[in-house]
Amino acid sequence: MSALTLYRDEVRAEWVDYNGHLRDAxxxxxFSYAVDALIDTIGLDAAERERSRRSVYTLEVHLNYLSELKQGEAVRVDCQLLAHDSKRLHVYFTLHRGDEAEPVAASEQMLLHVDTAQACSAPFDAAVLARVETLAAAHAGLPRPAYAGRVIGLPRRAATEGGQT
Known part of the structure; x- marks a missing residue:
């Protein structure tokens, strides 16, 4: 059992900052391109989104930068479905340099299935939910990812008035 590889690319010149590294954005x-690939994988490709007037919106993103990437380096994004319900997907993505095992970034996301005609959340259609459940079953035995469930903040004892430590 392994995470699902959803996207491959290389670091493009226009993505590199003044330090010669992949710009944070x-x-x-x-990861957004990987979300697009994920929704295609579960049966919400462009044709189905147009036909059903359903899509997936991102509710929340946590992103951990672990290592730098440079122009021209090959990258891949893997995905692990952590949980789901009738309308939401809790997913964990890792960005890797080429085929290396160690991630250079991790992103935990909450995605919501939406009826775009009504601009409100909606349960997954049966065929889409079946694909989600198949993916969930395939990922059920995977270990909990290292950066899942993290919270940002300073420990209380380290934070002082005015933000000085």
Missing amino acids: FYLLL
Whole structure:
């Protein structure tokens, strides 16, 4: 059992910052492309989104930058479905340099299935839910990812008035 590889690319020149590294916003772009691939995988490709007037919106994103990437490096994004219900997907993505095992970034996300005609959440259609459940079963035995469930903040004893430590 392994995470699902959803996206491959290489670090493009226009994605690189003044330090010669992948700009922080483009880490999220790569994860966003993986979300697009995920929704295609569960049966919500462009044709189905148009036909059903259903889509997936991102509710929340946590992103951990673990290592730098440089122009021209090959990258891949893997996905692990952590949980789901009738309307939501709790997913964990890892960005990797080429085929390396260690991630260079991790992103935990909550995605919501939406009826775009009504602009409100909606339960997954039966065929889509079946694909989600198949993916959930395939990922059920995977270990809990290292950066899942993290909270951002300073420990109380380290934070002082005015933000100085």
